[in-house]
Amino acid sequence: MTDTLTAAPKTSTGKSLRTEEMIINMGPQHPSTHGVLRLEIVVDGEIVVDVVPHIGYLHRCFEKHCEHMTNYQQVIPYVDRMDYVCAMNNEFAYVVAAERLLKIQVPERVEFIRVIMAELQRIASHLIAVGTYGIDIGAFTPFLYCFRDREKILDLFEMTCGARLLYNYMWIGGLSHDLPPDFVPRAKEFCAYFKPKIKEFNDLLTYNEIFVKRTAMTGVLPADVGLNYACSGPMLRASGVNWDLRRDDPYSVYHKFDWEVAVGKGEMGPVGSCWDRHIVRMKEMEQSVRILEQALAQIPEGDVQSAIPKRIRPNPGEVYARTESPRGELGFYIVSDGTATPYRIKARGPGFVNLSVISEIAKGAMIADLVAIVGSIDIVLGEVDR
Amino acid sequence: MEQYLTSLFGDTIWVHILMGVPPLVFILLYALVVIYLEMKMAAHMQDRLAYMRTGWHGLLQPIADMLKLLQKEDTIPAAADKFLFLLAPYVVFIGTYAAFAALPFGSAYIGSGINVGVFYILAISSLVVVGLLMAGWASNNKWSLFGALRSAAQIVSYEIPSALAILAVVMMAGTMNLQELSAMQTGGIGHWMILGGSLPLAKKLIAVPLMLVLFLIYYVSSMAEVNRTPFDIPEAESELVQGYNTEYSGMKFAIFYLAEYANLFAVSAIVTVLFFGGWASPFASLMTGPWWSAFWFVTKGMFFVSLNIWLRWTLPRFRVDQLMYMSWKVLTPFALACVVGLGLLLVW
Amino acid sequence: MTFQEIASRLSERFGTVPGIGLEPKPENPVDPYLKVSAEHILEVAKYLRDDEETQFDYLSCLSGVDLKGSLAVVYNLFSMTKRHKLTLRVEVPVANPTVQSVESIWKTANWHEREAFDLFGINFAGHPDLRRILLPYDWEGHPLRKDYQVPEYYNGMKVPY
Numbered sequence: 001m002t003d004t005l006t007a008a009p010k011t012s013t014g015k016s017l018r019t020e021e022m023i024i025n026m027g028p029q030h031p032s033t034h035g036v037l038r039l040e041i042v043v044d045g046e047i048v049v050d051v052v053p054h055i056g057y058l059h060r061c062f063e064k065h066c067e068h069m070t071n072y073q074q075v076i077p078y079v080d081r082m083d084y085v086c087a088m089n090n091e092f093a094y095v096v097a098a099e100r101l102l103k104i105q106v107p108e109r110v111e112f113i114r115v116i117m118a119e120l121q122r123i124a125s126h127l128i129a130v131g132t133y134g135i136d137i138g139a140f141t142p143f144l145y146c147f148r149d150r151e152k153i154l155d156l157f158e159m160t161c162g163a164r165l166l167y168n169y170m171w172i173g174g175l176s177h178d179l180p181p182d183f184v185p186r187a188k189e190f191c192a193y194f195k196p197k198i199k200e201f202n203d204l205l206t207y208n209e210i211f212v213k214r215t216a217m218t219g220v221l222p223a224d225v226g227l228n229y230a231c232s233g234p235m236l237r238a239s240g241v242n243w244d245l246r247r248d249d250p251y252s253v254y255h256k257f258d259w260e261v262a263v264g265k266g267e268m269g270p271v272g273s274c275w276d277r278h279i280v281r282m283k284e285m286e287q288s289v290r291i292l293e294q295a296l297a298q299i300p301e302g303d304v305q306s307a308i309p310k311r312i313r314p315n316p317g318e319v320y321a322r323t324e325s326p327r328g329e330l331g332f333y334i335v336s337d338g339t340a341t342p343y344r345i346k347a348r349g350p351g352f353v354n355l356s357v358i359s360e361i362a363k364g365a366m367i368a369d370l371v372a373i374v375g376s377i378d379i380v381l382g383e384v385d386r
Numbered sequence: 387m388e389q390y391l392t393s394l395f396g397d398t399i400w401v402h403i404l405m406g407v408p409p410l411v412f413i414l415l416y417a418l419v420v421i422y423l424e425m426k427m428a429a430h431m432q433d434r435l436a437y438m439r440t441g442w443h444g445l446l447q448p449i450a451d452m453l454k455l456l457q458k459e460d461t462i463p464a465a466a467d468k469f470l471f472l473l474a475p476y477v478v479f480i481g482t483y484a485a486f487a488a489l490p491f492g493s494a495y496i497g498s499g500i501n502v503g504v505f506y507i508l509a510i511s512s513l514v515v516v517g518l519l520m521a522g523w524a525s526n527n528k529w530s531l532f533g534a535l536r537s538a539a540q541i542v543s544y545e546i547p548s549a550l551a552i553l554a555v556v557m558m559a560g561t562m563n564l565q566e567l568s569a570m571q572t573g574g575i576g577h578w579m580i581l582g583g584s585l586p587l588a589k590k591l592i593a594v595p596l597m598l599v600l601f602l603i604y605y606v607s608s609m610a611e612v613n614r615t616p617f618d619i620p621e622a623e624s625e626l627v628q629g630y631n632t633e634y635s636g637m638k639f640a641i642f643y644l645a646e647y648a649n650l651f652a653v654s655a656i657v658t659v660l661f662f663g664g665w666a667s668p669f670a671s672l673m674t675g676p677w678w679s680a681f682w683f684v685t686k687g688m689f690f691v692s693l694n695i696w697l698r699w700t701l702p703r704f705r706v707d708q709l710m711y712m713s714w715k716v717l718t719p720f721a722l723a724c725v726v727g728l729g730l731l732l733v734w
Numbered sequence: 735m736t737f738q739e740i741a742s743r744l745s746e747r748f749g750t751v752p753g754i755g756l757e758p759k760p761e762n763p764v765d766p767y768l769k770v771s772a773e774h775i776l777e778v779a780k781y782l783r784d785d786e787e788t789q790f791d792y793l794s795c796l797s798g799v800d801l802k803g804s805l806a807v808v809y810n811l812f813s814m815t816k817r818h819k820l821t822l823r824v825e826v827p828v829a830n831p832t833v834q835s836v837e838s839i840w841k842t843a844n845w846h847e848r849e850a851f852d853l854f855g856i857n858f859a860g861h862p863d864l865r866r867i868l869l870p871y872d873w874e875g876h877p878l879r880k881d882y883q884v885p886e887y888y889n890g891m892k893v894p895y
Contacts, residue, residue, distance in 0.1 A: 024528050046706060056868040063853070064877055101764055138616065138703030144432035210616055210702045227814065230793055230842035243814065319764040320795060320810045320821065333797050333810065346797040356845040367532070368619070368705045385868060 021049060026370075028057050034132065034374070035381030037355075046366045051359050055352075058385040066345040072098055072312045073172055075345065080166040082347060083383035085128055088121035088157075089325040090383075091170040096251050097321035097332035098172045102314050109302030110174050111253045116187070116295050117157075117169065119288040123194070124153045125326035126281045126288075129378040133278060134205050136375040137214050142205045149197055152190050159183060173308035184296055191289050191296075198286055206282060215278065216269030219361050219373035223272065229357045233328025233350055234280045235377060238264035239272035245324040257294045259287045274376035281378075284326075313340050327351055327378055349383035387495045409486035409497060413648045418448040420647050420691060427692065428699045455643075458636035463526055466633065470524035474517050475634065475641035481513030482649040489655050490565045492665050492680030503564040504552055507656065508545065511611070514649065515541050521642075525633040533632075536619050536706055543713040544610035544617075550721035551604035554596075554728045555660045558583050564656075568664025568683075572674070578663040585731075592731055596724045601661045603721050605690075608653035610709070612646065614694055616701040617709060654690035655683070662686055735818050737766045740788060744768070747781060767808070767821035775809075775824050776834040776860075782811065782820070783839055789813045790820060793836070796846035798854035800880045805831045805856055826856065835861040853878040 026039040036057035042050040062082060066075050079094045080087040092114055099106065131146030154164040161169045161177050169176050205211055221231070223239040236243055244261040246254040262283035264276030316338040322331035328350030335344040354377050362370050391401045422437075422445065429436035437444025462471060485507045487497035500506060515538050522534020558579060559567050570584065571577050580597050582590030610617040634642060658664055663686070665679035673682070704712070735743075741758040748756060757769040770778050782790040790811040799806040809822040824833050835858035837843045847858045848867040855876035858864055865871065872889070875882055884894050 022528065056866075056870070059868040061877070103764075134702065138618070139701065140428070141432050141699050144434060148433050204700075205702070208702060210704060210708075213708055214702065214705055225841075227791055228841045230840065241814075248817070317764055318767070318808075318821075322794065329794065331795050331810070333795055333808065335799055344797075344799050346795065348795040348797075352845065352849075353842055356842060366705065366707070 024367075034379055035384075037374075037379070037381055037384075039358075039370070039374070041367070041370065043367065046368075048362055048365050048367060048370055051362045051370065053355060053358055055355070055381070055384050058381045060386065062347065062386040063345060066342050069341060071340055072314075072342060075342065076171065077166070077168045079347070080168060081382065082349065082386055083325065083327070083330075083351070083380045084166060085380050085382075086121050086125040086326050087166050088117045088169065089125070089323065090330065091167070092118050092252075093321070093323040093325065093330040094332050095170050095172050096323055097319055097334050098312075100321050101317065101319045101334055101336060102172070102309070102312065104173050104307055104309065106173060106307050107302040107304070108253070108300045110304050110307070112295055112299045113175060113179060113304065114170055115252055115254065115257075116292060116299075117160075119292050119295070120153050120156060120187070122288050122326045123285050124150050126285050129326070130201070130205075130278060130281055133372075133375045133378075134211075136371050137211055139205055139208070139211065142201055145197070145201060145204075149194060152193070156183065156187055156190065159186070171308055172312065174306065175304040178304045179299075184299070187292065187296055191293050194289060195286070198282060198289075202282060206279060212268050212275060214368075215274040215372050215376070216276075217273060218365050218369040219272075219274040219277075219376055220270045221272040221357065221361050225360060226272070226357070229360070230353050231328065231357055232353070233324065233326070234262075234277050234284065235328060235354050235357075237262060238276035238280045240264055240266070245322060245329060249322065251321070251323055254291075256298070257291045259290050259294075262287060274372050277376045277378075311340070313338070322348070325350060327380065327383070328354055330383075347383070347386055349386060351377075351379040351381070351384040352386075355379050355384055405497060406487075408491065408495060409483070409489070412491070413483065413486070413644070413651075416651055417644050417647050418452070419688075420651070421448040421451060423688075423692065424695050427695050431696070431699050452640070455640040456637060458639075460636040460638060461633075463633050465526045467524040467526070470520045471633075472638070474521035474524060475638045475645070476517075477520060478514050478517030479641050479645040479648070481511055481517060482645050482652055484510045484513070485652045486648070488564055489652065490568050490659065490664055491683055492676055493569070493674075494676035495680070496565045499563060499565050501561070501563045503567075504556065504562045504656070504660075507564075507652070508549060508552065511649070511652070512541070512545065514645075521634070527633055530632050533619075537613060539706070540610055540613070540617060540619070540709060540713075543710055544607040544717075547603050547713060547717035547721045548607035548611065550718065550725055551600045551607070552656075552660065554600050554721075554725045555579055557725070557729060557732060558585075558593075564659050564664065568659055568666060571663040572666040574670035575663070575668040577666070578661065578668075580661040589731055589734075593728065596728050596731070597661065599720060600724050600728075601657070603717050603724070604660070605657060607713070607717060608657065609694060609697070610713070612649045612653055612694075614650065614698050616697070616703045618698075618703055619706055619709065650691055650694060651687055654694065655687045657690050658683065658686040735787065735816065737768075737820070740818070740820055741768055743785075743787065744778065744781075748774070748778060751777075765821050767823045769823050769825065772824050772826050772833045774834075775822070776836060776839070778822070779809075779836045779839045787816075788818075788820075789815050791815070791840075793840040793842050793846075794819075796836075796843055796850065798850035798856055798878065800854060800878060801825070802880055804828060805854055805879075807833050807850060807856060809836070831856045832859055833857070834859050835864075837861050852876070855879065 021042050021044045024041045024043055026041060028036040028038045038054040040052040041048055062078055065078055069075055076091055079090045083090050127146040127150045131143035134142040157167060158164050159180055160183060161167050221239050223241050226236050226239045240263060242261060242263050247261060262280045264271055264280050266276060268275050314336045316336055318335040320331060320333045322329050330350055331348035333346040334342060337343040362373050365373060388405060391404055395401055425436045437447040440446040440450050462468060488500060488503040488507050490496040518537045519534050522530045556562050559570055561567060571579060577584060580601055582593040585593055665683040667673045667678060667682055745756055751774065759767050782788050790813045792812040792814050793809060794812050795810040797808050799808060804825045804827050806823055806825045811820045826833055833856055835847055837847060845867060847861055848864060850856050851858060851864050852866040852868055853876055874885060886893060
């Protein structure tokens with residue numbers, strides 16, 4: 001078939017000294033590309049002239065599997081495994097889409113618990129994102145601190161549904177288990193424990209002079225380029241676009257809480273740099289804790305399994321619903337033909353779309369910067385490849 | 387020690403061979419200690435426990451690590467340049483081990499009391515660059531090549547501020563022989579170079595800030611010489627897998643590893659001899675004598691090694707151009723200014 | 735703007751263009767969609783992005799669907815400024831599935847169209863770099879089609895096991 005490179009390597013970076021460009025492969029196995037991603041880099045010395053990402057090493061045929069399920073509920077474990085780092089948010093997106101298709105109204109208690117789980121998962125996912133970003137830049141210690149805090153969140157999840165990473169918890173119409181009696185006190189304890197940890201992390205890494213110098217001037221994504229490439233989530237917000245699906249395309253009960261959307265302001269460099277993306281994630285964690293505290297105080301009583309339909313047979317039709325996952329806009333496009341088997345489910349992964357922008361923002365960076373840029377996009381190959 | 391050995395064996399070759407043995411023994415024992423120290427310090431800083439199972443709290447782990455490395459398969463990449471590939475780790479080790487010849491391990495022992503001591507150390511430790519370049523080139527791996535090139539640029543650039551800092555101290559002391567330098571700093575903490583050496587009190591007040599700055603400059607450059615974070619781009623794990631080390635396994639990797647730690651101790655030892663009294667005891671006449679002086683030397687050296695480990699696990703790493711910027715545009719001008727200032731002070 | 739308003743604005747602008755194939759389907763549960771013909775999708779997309787009343791500057795999702803007998807491409811558009819959305823659908827016969835590429839309008843379509851090509855075999859005319867994205871570059875067949883048969887061998891390895 002065709003070559004792996006799309007076009008002949010571009011000519012040198014325009015300097016008068018005649019240099020030759022080298023094509024390097026940051027191969028599928030590499031300590032810093034957050035998964036099996038292959039980056040073909042054309043370098044002139046240390047400067048990157050072009051980056052061509054090759055994905056598909058983790059393609060697990062999610063969409064084809066869905067077409068052979070006997071039931072819409074059976075898709076949920078598959079949806080978990082797409083972006084394995086934030087499984088609750090994946091399930092949330094899918095059940096929102098399916099409930100919109102089936103026109104099911106879930107009890108309020110279910111909505112509150114879903115929001116709590118989604119926000120806890122958002123914190124856990126951002127902890128991984130910032131921790132591994134620290135490692136990419138060379139600071140090994142913040143990573144361990146993030147994982148220590150993440151263990152507490154995973155303990156909460158294990159208490160509820162028995163699983164630490166892939167839950168199969170949110171079902172269409174309800175949840176698989178109700179909250180155990182000491183979930184709410186322990187979650188409140190966690191919120192109180194976690195708030196000073198964000199500050200500690202910021203002191204250690206975010207405002208560290210070396211870290212700022214490494215990240216604040218690279219990977220600048222202008223807002224209009226971001227919109228044209230349909231970036232979403234922290235990537236878009238760091239470029240100054242005040243857009244959050246939880247507030248602007250509302251779903252579930254987010255409108256009942258009082259919280260702010262974190263937007264990048266370019267405090268340490270141009271707006272839309274890698275540092276802005278990092279600080280947006282840190283601020284989002286603070287806001288998630290705020291939402292958590294409010295939600296924990298207001299959970300109504302009810303039965304979480306009352307609205308789960310016994311037989312799911314939607315009318316023929318289609319729906320596209322999207323929610324805010326830690327990486328951006330996770331959307332599900334479901335087409336139903338009237339039978340119990342889904343006809344077509346397409347998952348629009350935020351990582352897939354955010355990664356396509358790398359060839360724009362990495363031009364002219366150095367190889368060390370390229371690692372920083374890929375780390376700041378925060379991709380999880382599970383949802384890029386599905 | 388040389389006199390003692392001559393009295394035992396007469397003036398034969400054995401004297402010289404036995405004089406060369408203590409640093410080697412020291413390096414091997416020290417490697418075991420520093421591996422354990424690094425792991426435990428890193429772990430406690432990261433809120434976790436490290437080895438707990440091999441021996442009480444993991445004390446036997448370094449031995450297990452060494453045994454593991456010794457029995458690993460020595461692979462050589464198919465298209466590698468065999469001769470250079472095999473030679474590289476040993477060149478690096480020779481470069482660092484030879485520097486130990488001029489270090490005073492106590493008032494009774496110095497491997498070779500040449501009168502160009504510190505100048506010799508600077509020169510011979512540049513051999514390390516050659517070894518690294520050989521390793522990177524011979525591995526036939528683009529990423530190793532990158533690591534080696536960056537490393538060469540880094541080490542060569544940082545030799546300038548470190549040489550200027552050393553020059554300042556040599557100016558103050560009037561000698562390059564490290565044994566004499568240490569001997570000059572006996573008599574209590576007030577005689578240490580960082581506190582002005584043997585200058586009168588009025589001049590000390592001006593000298594001390596200059597010496598502090600020079601100490602910082604030298605310490606930072608020495609971290610760059612040893613390729614430790616925040617200057618560890620040559621082995622930056624997240625970008626270059628293991629940099630110039632990537633294709634090495636087994637015994638050759640163990641030699642690189644050993645050489646890196648030996649180099650770390652060598653520069654820490656130079657820092658203590660130049661600025662912090664070498665083997666001189668901080669109390670005027672307490673705890674002096676040949677064995678006590680060896681104890682002080684090793685303790686002070688290990689203190690700076692632990693400081694280096696602490697910094698490694700706290701700070702992120704510099705990018706190549708920022709590193710170069712720091713060397714040429716920050717450290718070198720400051721070092722020059724301090725040398726000039728100190729020179730004027732001494733002449734006055 | 736509601737779906738009806740957008741549909742009527744589009745038919746005002748394009749209703750007289752031959753072969754445009756504008757067919758609003760408001761009765762579709764849950765999301766109404768608008769059918770457009772394959773040769774005119776580029777003009778319609780450009781108009782939808784640039785017109786001040788619609789301003790669809792965000793292409794959320796571009797999916798392929800295999801409706802037995804024909805292949806469809808579905809575009810989920812959204813407007814950041816106006817906060818309204820629209821779904822477009824283009825249907826093409828299986829024998830000659832060619833659709834104009836909208837990559838020049840929304841750059842994000844680059845990777846989405848590559849995925850639709852990879853999994854369904856839909857050809858996007860005008861796409862700068864149409865090659866497979868998720869499957870290996872020398873894979874044969876388009877897996878998400880309903881009549882797809884898993885090949886026996888791929889490069890000498892047995893596929894179904």
